[in-house]
Every structure is written in structure tokens, then in C-alpha cells.
Amino acid sequence: MHQIIQEDTQIRAILVGLQTRQSDEEFGRAMEELKELAQTCGIETVSTATQKAANPVQATYIGSGKVEEIRLAAEMLQAELVIFDQTLSPMQFRNLGKELGVEVMDRTGLILRIFAEQARTREARLQVEHAQLQYIMPRLAGMWTHFGRQAGSSGSQSNRGIGETQLELDRRHIERRMAELEKELKAVARERVTQREKRLRAGIPRVALVGYTNAGKSTIMNRMLEQNENPDAGKKVLEEDKLFATLDTTVRKIEPKGRKPILLSDTVGFINELPHSLVKAFRSTLEEVQYADLLVQVIDYSDPDYRECMRVTEDTLKEIGAAGIPMLYVYNKADRVPDLPFALPAVRTNSIYTCAVSGTGIPELWDLIEKKLQEGSEICRFLLPYTDGAVLHHLQEETEVLSTEYQEDGTLVEVRCKKTVKERYERYLLRKDQQG
Ligand SMILES: Nc1nc2c(ncn2[C@@H]2O[C@H](COP(=O)(O)OP(=O)(O)OP(=O)(O)O)[C@@H](O)[C@H]2O)c(=O)[nH]1
Ligand SMILES: [Mg+2]
Known part of the structure; x- marks a missing residue:
């Protein structure tokens, strides 16, 4: 067998940013993220060029003077690639390619390439x-x-x-x-x-981990999997210090000792201005999120920009039709925040501060999840005539049965169930005054 010895083929690139409406700080962070995206692709940033303008130039995105400056820089620094911070129009692409004489890429193209590699x-x-x-x-x-x-x-x-x-x-x-x-x-x-x-149909509650890329979703999934009663039941997922380490939705049933089982899913991370074609393409895998009973938003609390990441996450959730699902907030990587005014894990009604690498806060997160899942359900009693045996069977599969009593006119079951299930079996429901 041949072994292909690869030379160090890191592509050298110049990053280009156009600052229109953003503040200096926002713009700086966006450029930093662009650099990180390039790095994830194995691209080395050799220089960065920026320009301030009210609007992009229609034909070339940046002004012609800047284009010339970048062309010279690319020649001097032997860059083979120029990456732009925003999505370029087909025309801008064509013109810039011609004028710069090197390969042109934009942020969307870069993200697509990472997705393709991962x-x-x-x-x-x-x-x-x-x-x-x-x-x-x-x-x-x-x-x-x-x-x-x-x-x-x-x-x-x-x-x-x-x-x-x-x-x-x-x-x-x-x-x-x-x-x-x-x-x-x-x-x-x-x-x-x-x-x-x-x-x-199995009636097990579904919990989905969501959040900005690299926040620690997969790490939390793995720490939760370790709590499984049968450790072989859940193979671990990939956790890595990399943007978009996870692209596929993984669903695992977790049954920790002494707790009720849940179906936990780990999903692709979000990013600011996730290309629309990708959101659309991933919509079907993200359905796991759409049908979840509870969302656990994982946040990199050590990122000074974490609020912006939360906004992006929530916007993306809206876009995939998952707004309005109950949500818990996990402020992760809290170990990296200097001078925290409280000890970990600081549990609040709807949030918790964790360090997923060491597992700090994971048992408390379980408690919160269980509590939150219960909030969304209620205890109901149904009387099912013996002639409707199949209905009893479905109800048992969809709910948590608390007690079963065989009475003269049918089976009386007391269950904990979600509102949607209650509505579906309404005709069998015993009203409060019948429940004595
Ligand atoms: N210091 C610290 N590092 C953490 C913590 N949680 C996760 N990490 C690290 O952060 C990196 C990203 O973690 P992942 O779990 O892969 O993040 P993710 O949200 O699944 O990321 P994507 O799948 O890429 O969207 C890994 O290198 C983890 O070891 C934490 O609480 N503290
Ligand atoms: Mg992941």
C-alpha cells in the first residue's frame, strides 16, 4: 500500500472586512471569528485588511483603491486566497476574482467548506x-x-x-x-x-442541547452519558475545541440510577449569520429540536460576547420553528471566568453555572431538567371502557402511569402527561368533580 506523504499545505490567506454599521468592538469580534473559521479550515491568516464605508461597493464590495492594495499584498505575502467577511454577490465574486488574481472566498463559502470537511x-x-x-x-x-x-x-x-x-x-x-x-x-x-x-410513542421526554458552536454541548452530553446506569448504553459523542465539531444530531436514551429516563439530543452548533442554505439543508436533522419537550441552551459564559451568542441561538431557533419550547440556560465554562462572585454550580430557577470538563454541576443540571419537565405536565385521570383496550395501550405508552384500577365500567388510570396528550384523550378524561 502506498502512503501519501503530505507536505505542509496550509493555505495562506488575507482576510478582508468591511465595517459598515457595526461598532469597532463588534467588528473586531466578527473579524476574530472569521479568522477562527479560517483556522478551522486549515487556512493560515497572513494579513488582515479592513475598510470603513457606509455601504459596500456594488461591483467589488470594497473600494477600488483597497482592491489594489490587497492585490499587491497578496503578491508580496504569497497569499493564494482572499476571504471576505460577508456574503459576496455573484458579480462581486467575478470581479474580485479577476482583479485580485487569486482565489476569492466569502464567509458563507468558508462555513460551507467547514461543514463539508466535518x-x-x-x-x-x-x-x-x-x-x-x-x-x-x-x-x-x-x-x-x-x-x-x-x-x-x-x-x-x-x-x-x-x-x-x-x-x-x-x-x-x-x-x-x-x-x-x-x-x-x-x-x-x-x-x-x-x-x-x-x-x-414510548412517552419518554425529549431534551435537546442547543447553542452557539463550541459552547460545550457535546461535552455536557458526554458527562450526562457517564451517569447512565448501563454505561455501554450510550456511546460518547465527539467533543473538540473546534467550530462545528458536531454536525449530526445524536439522540441517546439516558437512564441514570434513581432517575427517570430521557432522550437527549446533541445538535449542530449555531453561528452568527449561518448561511441560509445551510439552515434549510439542516432543517430535517434539527427537527429533533423542534419536537423537543425541553431545550437546554448551552452558553460559553467565558466568552465576553455570550449575550450576542444567545441572541443568535434564539434567532436561529425561531427560524427552524422551535420558538416557544421551554428552555433551561446552562452557563458553561464558568471555570474560565476570573473572580466569579459565587461558587459553582450556582443553581437558579431556570439556569445553572457549570464546568462541563470536570463535570461540576451535572447532577444539579439533572435535577433542574427533571423539575422543568414536570412543570410542563400534569396529573390526570382517565376512565377507559373495556371495549377500548387499544386506547389504554396507547395511553400507557405515551404517559407515565401512576396507578391503574379495574372498575366495573372500565379501567381507571392515573397518569402524568403533557397537555397535548391530555387534549387528545379528552373524551376519557375524568373532570375534577368526578375524581373523588
Ligand atoms: N474550560 C472549559 N472548557 C470546556 C468546558 N466545556 C467544554 N469545554 C471545551 O470546549 C471545547 C468545545 O466543546 P464541545 O463540547 O465540543 O462544544 P460543542 O458546543 O459541542 O461545539 P460544536 O459541536 O462545535 O458546536 C472542548 O475543547 C471542550 O473540552 C468547560 O466547562 N470549561
Ligand atoms: Mg458538539
């Missing part, structure tokens, strides 16, 4: 490829790109200066591939729906 499961791969193709389509003419190759287009390097025929061929090729992907994605989503329905 995608592990078949579904994530399909979703990312679809989002990439959607992004490439209108930009085909101006790209000579890594994407072409990754996404299976026949374009790649040849995109530069190619004739219309080649472009047309590429376009048709991409359209065909996108249709194929959509078909496959539908099939995978159907499989997942069946699995979810099975779990739904």
Missing part, C-alpha cells in the same frame, strides 16, 4: 453537498474553486476563463445532482421520521 453521516454529507451546490450555482462563472471539486462538479480549476458551453454543461450537471440529492434526502428523512415516531 460531515460524517450520509445525511449530513447529502445536506452539505446540496447547500454547496446551491451556493455555487449563481457563482459558477466566477469561481475556480475548491468547491467545484468537492461538490462533484466537473468545473474545478477549469472554471476560469472557460467558454459558455462548459458553463452550461456544469450548470446542467449541478441541477441534475441537486435533484438526485433532494430525492435521497427525502428518503433518509422518511427513515428518521419513523424512528422518531417510535420514540414519541
Whole structure:
């Protein structure tokens, strides 16, 4: 077998930011995040260029003087790539590529590339490829790109200066591939729906970990898995100091000793201005969040910008139709905050401060989750006629049965259940005055 010895192939890039409405501080942080995104992709930042302007220039995003300055810098610093902080229009892409003479990328392209590199499961791969193709389509003419190759287009390097025929061929090729992907994605989503329905019927509450990327969601998932009565029941998930370490939703049943089981899911992290095509592509995996009984928002409390991250998380939740689900706040990485005025874990009604790496606060988080889940449910009594045996069976699967009594006119069951379940079985419900 051959072993391919790779040279150090870190790509050298110049980052470009245009400060329009943001404050200096906001802009600085956005540029810092851009650098981190590049680093996640194995791209080395050799220089950063910024400009202040009320609006982007329509043709080239930044002013022509700045373009020239960057072109010279790229030459001098031997940069092969220039990355822009905002999504460029297809025209800006084309023009900048021509004028700079090196590869051009924008923030969306960068995020898509990270997703492509990290995608592990078949579904994530399909979703990312679809989002990439959607992004490439209108930009085909101006790209000579890594994407072409990754996404299976026949374009790649040849995109530069190619004739219309080649472009047309590429376009048709991409359209065909996108249709194929959509078909496959539908099939995978159907499989997942069946699995979810099975779990739904089992009546186990579903809790989803959500939050900004790198906040510590997967670490918390792993600490909670360690509390499993049967440690083999839940394989660990990947936790890593990296943006978008998690792309796939993992659902695990956790049954800690002396506690009720829950279904816990770990999901993809959010980021400011997550490309829309990605949100759309990931919508089906994020359904686990949409159907959760409780959301646990994990926050990197050591990030000075954590409030902004919370805003982004909540906006994204709205976008995927998961607003209005009860939520707990976990202020994680509290160990990295100097001079905390309280001891860990400081438990509040709706929040807790944790250090997930050491496991500080995890048992208390369990307590909070249990309490919160109970809040959303109530104790009801149903009288089910013996002729409706199947209904009794469903009810037992969907609720937590507290007692069962066989009476003359049917089975009297007392259960703890969610409001939606109560409404569904309303006709069997015993009113308060019948409950004596
Ligand atoms: N100091 C400290 N580090 C932590 C804590 N929790 C997590 N980390 C570290 O933060 C990094 C990211 O953790 P993950 O659990 O992968 O974060 P995530 O939210 O799942 O991130 P994505 O999947 O990339 O969105 C890892 O290197 C963890 O070891 C904590 O409480 N304190
Ligand atoms: Mg993760």
C-alpha cells in the first residue's frame, strides 16, 4: 500500500472586512471569528485588511483603491486566497476574482467548506453537498474553486476563463445532482421520521442541547452519558475545541440510577449569520429540536460576547420553528471566568453555572431538567371502557402511569402527561368533580 506523504499545505490567506454599521468592538469580534473559521479550515491568516464605508461597493464590495492594495499584498505575502467577511454577490465574486488574481472566498463559502470537511453521516454529507451546490450555482462563472471539486462538479480549476458551453454543461450537471440529492434526502428523512415516531410513542421526554458552536454541548452530553446506569448504553459523542465539531444530531436514551429516563439530543452548533442554505439543508436533522419537550441552551459564559451568542441561538431557533419550547440556560465554562462572585454550580430557577470538563454541576443540571419537565405536565385521570383496550395501550405508552384500577365500567388510570396528550384523550378524561 502506498502512503501519501503530505507536505505542509496550509493555505495562506488575507482576510478582508468591511465595517459598515457595526461598532469597532463588534467588528473586531466578527473579524476574530472569521479568522477562527479560517483556522478551522486549515487556512493560515497572513494579513488582515479592513475598510470603513457606509455601504459596500456594488461591483467589488470594497473600494477600488483597497482592491489594489490587497492585490499587491497578496503578491508580496504569497497569499493564494482572499476571504471576505460577508456574503459576496455573484458579480462581486467575478470581479474580485479577476482583479485580485487569486482565489476569492466569502464567509458563507468558508462555513460551507467547514461543514463539508466535518460531515460524517450520509445525511449530513447529502445536506452539505446540496447547500454547496446551491451556493455555487449563481457563482459558477466566477469561481475556480475548491468547491467545484468537492461538490462533484466537473468545473474545478477549469472554471476560469472557460467558454459558455462548459458553463452550461456544469450548470446542467449541478441541477441534475441537486435533484438526485433532494430525492435521497427525502428518503433518509422518511427513515428518521419513523424512528422518531417510535420514540414519541414510548412517552419518554425529549431534551435537546442547543447553542452557539463550541459552547460545550457535546461535552455536557458526554458527562450526562457517564451517569447512565448501563454505561455501554450510550456511546460518547465527539467533543473538540473546534467550530462545528458536531454536525449530526445524536439522540441517546439516558437512564441514570434513581432517575427517570430521557432522550437527549446533541445538535449542530449555531453561528452568527449561518448561511441560509445551510439552515434549510439542516432543517430535517434539527427537527429533533423542534419536537423537543425541553431545550437546554448551552452558553460559553467565558466568552465576553455570550449575550450576542444567545441572541443568535434564539434567532436561529425561531427560524427552524422551535420558538416557544421551554428552555433551561446552562452557563458553561464558568471555570474560565476570573473572580466569579459565587461558587459553582450556582443553581437558579431556570439556569445553572457549570464546568462541563470536570463535570461540576451535572447532577444539579439533572435535577433542574427533571423539575422543568414536570412543570410542563400534569396529573390526570382517565376512565377507559373495556371495549377500548387499544386506547389504554396507547395511553400507557405515551404517559407515565401512576396507578391503574379495574372498575366495573372500565379501567381507571392515573397518569402524568403533557397537555397535548391530555387534549387528545379528552373524551376519557375524568373532570375534577368526578375524581373523588
Ligand atoms: N474550560 C472549559 N472548557 C470546556 C468546558 N466545556 C467544554 N469545554 C471545551 O470546549 C471545547 C468545545 O466543546 P464541545 O463540547 O465540543 O462544544 P460543542 O458546543 O459541542 O461545539 P460544536 O459541536 O462545535 O458546536 C472542548 O475543547 C471542550 O473540552 C468547560 O466547562 N470549561
Ligand atoms: Mg458538539
